[in-house]
Amino acid sequence: DAMVIQNPRYQVTQFGKPVTLSCSQTLNHNVMYWYQQKSSQAPKLLFHYYDKDFNNEADTPDNFQSRRPNTSFCFLDIRSPGLGDAAMYLCATSGDSYYEQYFGPGTRLTVT
Amino acid sequence: AQKITQTQPGMFVQEKEAVTLDCTYDTSDQSYGLFWYKQPSSGEMIFLIYQGSYDEQNATEGRYSLNFQKARKSANLVISASQLGDSAMYFCAMARDNTDKLIFGTGTRLQVFP
Numbered sequence: 573d574a575m576v577i578q579n580p581r582y583q584v585t586q587f588g589k590p591v592t593l594s595c596s597q598t599l600n601h602n603v604m605y606w607y608q609q610k611s612s613q614a615p616k617l618l619f620h621y622y623d624k625d626f627n628n629e630a631d632t633p634d635n636f637q638s639r640r641p642n643t644s645f646c647f648l649d650i651r652s653p654g655l656g657d658a659a660m661y662l663c664a665t666s667g668d669s670y671y672e673q674y675f676g677p678g679t680r681l682t683v684t
Numbered sequence: 685a686q687k688i689t690q691t692q693p694g695m696f697v698q699e700k701e702a703v704t705l706d707c708t709y710d711t712s713d714q715s716y717g718l719f720w721y722k723q724p725s726s727g728e729m730i731f732l733i734y735q736g737s738y739d740e741q742n743a744t745e746g747r748y749s750l751n752f753q754k755a756r757k758s759a760n761l762v763i764s765a766s767q768l769g770d771s772a773m774y775f776c777a778m779a780r781d782n783t784d785k786l787i788f789g790t791g792t793r794l795q796v797f798p
Binding site for chain 2: 613614615616617620660662664672673674675676677678680
């Protein structure tokens with residue numbers, strides 16, 4: 573029944589070692605988002621895809637990249653993680669009704 | 685620029701009582717949407733309720749209602765008959781019309797006690 577799936581739920585990586593987080597959806601939604609949520613803070617949008625069109629937020633660091641090979645999958649790549657990148661990363665999707673934004677359970681990233 | 689303000693970092697409520705979580709917003713847009721999400725300790729963001737800026741009636745979803753006062757730019761969440769399972773972080777958010785970007789407030793941690 574899971575609609576937005578994120579793997580892994582917990583990820584530990586070393587400082588500077590590239591890491592990829594994945595998100596998949598069974599809703600066939602055309603929009604997918606990646607949010608970063610640091611401890612005790614609000615989620616912050618990093619970027620989103622409208623179909624294959626990539627939309628980067630102006631203040632998203634270049635260290636963060638994304639790929640969407642098909643409708644169902646979207647990846648977040650952190651090329652050289654720093655200690656400040658430790659956070660919960662939330663994937664979300666939406667369809668024609670933009671207010672129906674469905675979130676996955678998140679991936680908690682630890683950088684050592 | 686758009687901004688969401690939640691002034692209550694934490695709230696306590698007794699089981700079965702009602703509680704109001706405050707949210708004010710700032711925008712120059714005429715058309716926008718307001719949302720409330722619940723985030724339990726597991727981390728998942730759960731959509732609770734939505735209010736469109738042109739909706740004349742306050743939104744309701746079960747035990748959740750949104751007290752929308754457009755002139756005051758407030759969109760408070762009212763939870764009636766609180767349950768222990770309501771203990772979580774609650775985020776107010778806003779989106780512009782025709783875009784999908786959500787802007788979140790800093791959240792309110794609600795604790796329900798027996």
